[in-house]
Structure formats: structure tokens, C-alpha cells
Amino acid sequence: MISITGLTKSYGSREVLKDVDLRILPGEVVAIIGPSGAGKSTLLRCINMLEVPDSGRIHVDGRQVFYTPNSRGKLGVLDQFRLTWLRREISMVFQQFNLWPHRTVLDNLLEGPVISKREKRAVAEPRALEKLRSVGLEEKADAYPADLSGGQQQRVAICRALMMEPKAILFDEPTSALDPELVNEVLDIMAKLAKTGMTMVIVTHEMKFAREVADRVIFMEHGGIVAEGPPDEVFQHPRLRVYASHLSH
Amino acid sequence: MNIPEPGSVAAEYFPIFLNGALTTLGIVAAAIVCATVLGYVIATLRLSRIRALRIFAAAYVWFFRGLPLMLSLFFFYYTKPFGLTLDAFSAGLIAMSLNSASFFSEIIRAGLKSVNTGHLEAADSVGMNPLQKFLRVTGPEGIRLMTPPYINNCIIMLKESAQISVITVPDLMLQGQKAYNSTYNVMETLGVVAAMYLAMTSLLMALQIIIEKKTGRKMGTTKSLRETVGSMA
Ligand SMILES: Nc1ncnc2c1ncn2[C@@H]1O[C@H](COP(=O)(O)OP(=O)(O)O)[C@@H](O)[C@H]1O
Numbered sequence: 475m476i477s478i479t480g481l482t483k484s485y486g487s488r489e490v491l492k493d494v495d496l497r498i499l500p501g502e503v504v505a506i507i508g509p510s511g512a513g514k515s516t517l518l519r520c521i522n523m524l525e526v527p528d529s530g531r532i533h534v535d536g537r538q539v540f541y542t543p544n545s546r547g548k549l550g551v552l553d554q555f556r557l558t559w560l561r562r563e564i565s566m567v568f569q570q571f572n573l574w575p576h577r578t579v580l581d582n583l584l585e586g587p588v589i590s591k592r593e594k595r596a597v598a599e600p601r602a603l604e605k606l607r608s609v610g611l612e613e614k615a616d617a618y619p620a621d622l623s624g625g626q627q628q629r630v631a632i633c634r635a636l637m638m639e640p641k642a643i644l645f646d647e648p649t650s651a652l653d654p655e656l657v658n659e660v661l662d663i664m665a666k667l668a669k670t671g672m673t674m675v676i677v678t679h680e681m682k683f684a685r686e687v688a689d690r691v692i693f694m695e696h697g698g699i700v701a702e703g704p705p706d707e708v709f710q711h712p713r714l715r716v717y718a719s720h721l722s723h
Numbered sequence: 724m725n726i727p728e729p730g731s732v733a734a735e736y737f738p739i740f741l742n743g744a745l746t747t748l749g750i751v752a753a754a755i756v757c758a759t760v761l762g763y764v765i766a767t768l769r770l771s772r773i774r775a776l777r778i779f780a781a782a783y784v785w786f787f788r789g790l791p792l793m794l795s796l797f798f799f800y801y802t803k804p805f806g807l808t809l810d811a812f813s814a815g816l817i818a819m820s821l822n823s824a825s826f827f828s829e830i831i832r833a834g835l836k837s838v839n840t841g842h843l844e845a846a847d848s849v850g851m852n853p854l855q856k857f858l859r860v861t862g863p864e865g866i867r868l869m870t871p872p873y874i875n876n877c878i879i880m881l882k883e884s885a886q887i888s889v890i891t892v893p894d895l896m897l898q899g900q901k902a903y904n905s906t907y908n909v910m911e912t913l914g915v916v917a918a919m920y921l922a923m924t925s926l927l928m929a930l931q932i933i934i935e936k937k938t939g940r941k942m943g944t945t946k947s948l949r950e951t952v953g954s955m956a
């Protein structure tokens with residue numbers, strides 16, 4: 475589904491990703507864990523070109539992603555036009571939800587299919603309401619994001635990602651901005667989604683969730699992958715145990 | 724010379740005042756359009772990655788923001804700049820546009836910078852191209868923040884457009900002057916002219932309220948929520 479080889483990325487003289495290789499299989503749920511500053515977000519954002527790598531090859535669904543960074547390390551305007559296919563195949567859920575505040579919940583969901591994929595609104599709307607129903611928010615369709623709790627906003631953001639009918643969804647610490655009592659309502663939705671066979675790459679600090687839901691765990695430190703494999707195996711890794719003991723204190 | 728009846732000046736000169744008001748409205752509207760386009764270009768140059776462009780844009784703003792409009796008006800009307808002989812209307816339009824573009828560029832720059840990066844990335848993440856992002860996110864979010872200072876600046880332009888009467892553009896102010904020069908009824912002519920200026924500025928203020936109503940709802944709380952949630956890790 476996603477294949478990455480030799481990915482490197484620096485900010486100035488600081489090497490944030492050092493020659494990272496990663497393969498994500500169709501239907502796989504992969505949790506990326508590791509200390510803050512390890513490069514987890516950067517790796518995730520390189521997959522859909524929100525950050526542009528310095529070098530390395532990326533294939534999505536067998537198709538190679540060609541890119542050239544501009545001087546800010548982002549995608550140039552022409553590449554943004556050329557790579558819309560990539561963003562339509564790989565959706566993203568952000569730590570800060572990033573719902574558009576000037577649009578209702580329903581319009582937030584319709585924006586991708588209608589504007590970006592040029593679907594008919596009449597076709598997309600029933601789908602959107604169905605998605606909202608599946609996360610228990612159908613009565614919020616006409617509300618504005620500001621009227622929702624953080625947990626509700628993140629559930630809407632997951633629906634927005636799903637509306638693209640993506641091949642994979644990237645999650646960057648989807649519960650880190652939430653009040654503790656709202657974390658589970660989002661994790662529950664994600665666990666359900668994992669069961670449907672959706673390909674998911676999740677950067678998270680929720681160790682229990684990573685352990686129970688992920689097919690594979692990747693532990694990153696200092697811009698590299700230190701350990702990867704089935705959760706039970708990776709959680710035995712000495713470096714990860716040091717990290718996990720920090721978390722629980 | 725007879726002293727005219729009260730109200731007769733207003734009645735006699737009303738069609739002329741109306742013509743003047745239309746000239747004022749026309750030149751101000753045209754100047755607002757030109758200054759907005761030019762101001763947008765200057766704003767993007769100021770946000771450019773290329774240093775020379777940033778410096779050029781900053782110099783432009785410094786230059787025109789710091790000069791009296793009257794000076795620019797005289798320059799374009801009397802000096803035949805670059806060998807061009809301009810009629811009063813064109814000279815007035817160019818001077819007003821160049822002058823106001825410096826103010827608009829600052830307003831637009833602030834608006835563009837205030838657009839939330841996360842909201843733009845969300846647009847990226849659903850596969851919008853740069854044009855769609857501009858129309859669906861940057862535009863709506865920027866307009867909300869730009870409207871109050873933008874309209875304010877339009878009102879200032881409308882009022883300051885009275886200066887073009889000095890270079891003989893037949894605007895509302897000039898027609899007013901002509902009327903009191905021939906009737907000596909300064910109070911009444913100025914009164915009617917003032918009422919017409921107020922009518923035009925009130926229109927702009929009403930427009931501001933409408934735009935704020937249309938774009939402003941529900942947005943305030945989100946911003947404070949973002950701030951309490953903290954910055955991106
Ligand atoms: N836009 C940026 N400019 C400069 N440095 C950055 C930028 N984004 C991230 N970094 C740096 O890259 C490193 C990795 O960041 P990130 O990928 O966000 O780590 P993680 O998500 O694992 O916490 C950090 O040291 C961070 O300071």
C-alpha cells in the first residue's frame with residue numbers, strides 16, 4: 475500500500491529523519507510510537523507530502539510519488555496541483571482536528587468529495603449523514619465546529635477523512651489535544667475503523683491502544699526506527715521499556 | 724443679486740450634485756478595485772520567499788503611505804509623467820489607486836498571515852489544489868479578518884476623494900464649490916453635499932455590517948478554543 479525507502483529530511487542542519495524504510499500493507503494498522511521530537515510527525519507528514527523529504531522513494535498503491543521541495547521544505551505550487559491524487563488516496567487526521575470553522579459539520583464532510591473530487595452534493599450528502607450516524611453525531615450536522623467538544627470535533631474529522639474513501643488514513647496524535655475523559659470516545663471509533671479493514675498509520679502516545687489495536691508497532695527515536703514488529707514483541711524492546719517507564723511517571 | 728429662497732438652491736442644483744456624486748462614486752469604486760488588486764500583488768510580494776521582492780514591496784508601502792495624496796494628484800496631473808498627458812479623471816484614479824494600494828496591501832497581508840495553517844493543511848489533506856484552497860479557506864477566513872479595516876479604508880478613500888476637485892475632476896465636492904460660488908449660499912450647498920457624502924459612507928458601513936454578519940458567526944469561540952488547546956506539538 476505504502477512503501478518508503480531511504481527517506482531523509484533535515485531542517486537546517488538538524489537531521490529529523492535518517493534513512494527511514496517503511497512498508498505498510500493493505501488493511502494493516504500500524505502504530506508509530508516514540509519520544510517527542512523523534513520525527514514521528516515528520517515521517518507521517520512526508521507520506522502525504524505535507525512535508526517534503528530531502529531524498530528517498532515513496533510509492534503509494536504502486537504509484538511513485540515524484541516531488542521537489544521548495545526552499546521552505548514544502549511542496550511547490552505546481553507539485554500541489556500534480557499531487558492532488560496522492561492526497562485523495564491518503565487522508566489525514568490531525569492532532570488539532572483542523573475542522574474549517576466557517577463551515578457546518580455537514581459542509582466540512584462534503585468539502586472533500588464535492589470540491590476536490592467533484593462529486594455531486596446530492597450523492598455525497600447521504601453518505602456524510604451516514605458517516606455522522608456511525609459516530610453518533612447525526613444531530614450535529616448543522617452545528618458549527620465551535621459548538622462541539624474536542625472529542626466530537628475529532629470524530630467529525632475522522633468522518634471527513636473517511637468521506638474521501640481513502641486507501642489509507644494517517645493519524646497524528648489524534649487524542650493528544652483532548653481532555654482525558656474524551657480520549658476514549660475517539661479511540662473507540664478508531665478501533666472500530668481498524669476492524670473494518672481500513673489501512674491506518676497512527677502516531678500515538680496511547681500505549682494500551684497501540685498494544686491492543688495495532689497489527690504492528692514501530693518505535694522511533696532520533697529520526698530512525700529502533701524497533702518494529704508485533705506489539706508484544708516490540709514492547710519487550712529495552713529502549714521502549716525505558717521510554718514507556720518515562721510515560722507512566 | 725437676489726437672495727434665493729431657502730431650499731431653492733438645493734432643488735436647482737440637485738441634478739448637478741447627483742452628477743458629482745456619481746463621478747465621486749465612479750472614481751472611488753474604480754480606485755478601490757485597482758488598489759485592491761495592486762494591494763494584493765504587493766502583499767504577496769511582501770510575503771514572498773525572494774528577498775528583493777520583499778524589499779521592493781516594503782519600499783512601495785513606505786513611499787506611498789508616507790506621501791500626501793494631494794502631492795500624487797498634482798504629480799500625475801501637472802507633470803505629464805513619463806510623457807503621458809492625463810485627463811483629470813485618469814490622473815485622479817491613478818494617484819488614488821497607487822496611494823490606497825499601500826494601505827490595502829498591509830490589510831491583505833495581515834489577513835493572509837492570519838489564516839490558520841492547520842486549516843490549510845486540512846484542505847491539502849482532502850486533495851484541494853492551491854486555487855481551491857484559496858477560494859474555500861484562505862478567502863473566507865481572510866475576509867472575516869480583513870473586512871473591518873478594509874471597509875474603513877474604503878470610507879477614508881471616499882472622503883479623501885474630495886481632494887480630486889483640486890485637479891478639476893467634476894466630483895461632488897467640485898460641484899458643491901461651483902454651486903456656492905454662484906449662489907453665495909454656502910450653508911445650504913454644503914449641507915446638501917454633506918448629506919450626499921454621508922449617504923455614500925453609510926452605504927459602506929451598512930455593507931460592513933452585512934459582511935460581518937455573514938462571515939462572523941460562530942467563529943469567535945473556535946479561536947479561543949484553539950488557544951486553550953495549545954500549539955501543535
Ligand atoms: N517546521 C520545522 N522547522 C524546524 N524544525 C522542525 C520543524 N518541524 C519539526 N521540527 C523538528 O524536527 C524534529 C522532529 O519533529 P516531529 O516530527 O514533530 O517529532 P515528533 O512528532 O516525533 O514529536 C523535532 O526536533 C522538531 O523540533
Ligand SMILES: [Mg+2]
Pocket residue numbers: 514515516647956
Ligand atoms: Mg508530533
